[in-house]
Amino acid sequence: MKTRITALFGIQHPIIQGGMHYVGLAELAAAVSNAGGLGIITALTQKTPALLAREIARCRELTDKPFGVNLTFLPSLSVPPYAEYIAAIKEGGVRIVETAGRNPDKYMPILKAAGIKVIHKCTSVRHALKAEQIGCDAVSVDGFECGGHPGEDDLPNMILLPRAAEELKIPFVASGGMADARSLVAALALGAEGINMGTRFVATKEAPVHENVKQAIVAASELDTRLVMRALRNTERVLNNAGVERLIEIEREKGQDLQFADIQEQVAGVYPKVMVEGKLDAGAWSCGMVAGLINDIPTVKELIDRIMADAEALIGGRLTGYLGEA
């Protein structure tokens, strides 16, 4: 399948693995790239730019295919040294960066000077247009279904994607709720030129996370995610668990007066406990509604091959069949 996204990134299939804290390590990124998609290492999981450089080198040993690095700009207690992370990306020879959170306006000159292609992940048409205007090469349009930060507009992809298609000139991928060939074909129909998946890639053999996390995603239904931190305008979609229930209780008590400090225990430092130690109830960790469509833990290659084969059958079979006799 050839789209502007496969051409832009030099990949075989229009499937991207979104940056994921404590999940987007070299093993997963390399597995996705080796399977013909675009794997992405998550920069901020590496505590320093030097550690990111090491992770990039590790990924390069595992694949000779293109891969990218995610740079997330989110409200945080201490601002990471982004320019130094970008230097590590550039020196590591990585030519693709996924940005998310705030737009990368400030860093575009150094990213572009380094010949880096930028795909910005955002949750609204206005932010996508801004990304286009500041020189991003593509966008990842993240609907309300998505795991992680869906923004504050609450627009599901059925509306958001065609609206993006109406406005954007640069290519975009559909993100949020993508799991299989049905998602890919629907996304293409709505105007996207590929898909970005998060939660689906966590439940794969190569995802370097605790088995409990994978089993929890397989066990979860589409009703098992919760939105937290709405009052802070930093909404996150997470898998429900005892820590999240406590968090929601605190949010209910505090209402609009909620401060980050009130919920720090449930949201800060949670990822290593969940992803490394498998303590699922430690607090809030991102998970999409798409968990309801995830019922197995395949290898990344099995997953991507299945999506592409089923997409071909879906387009050439069922959909073409609806057109009837010529």
Ligand SMILES: Cc1cc2nc3c(=O)[nH]c(=O)nc-3n(C[C@H](O)[C@H](O)[C@H](O)COP(=O)(O)O)c2cc1C
């Ligand atoms: C466990 C987890 C951690 C994530 N961490 C990040 C992150 O650090 N930065 C980021 O830009 N997106 C992050 N995301 C969002 C994904 O990159 C992707 O946009 C999202 O998962 C797409 O929705 P889906 O889960 O329905 O596929 C995370 C998602 C998950 C499930």
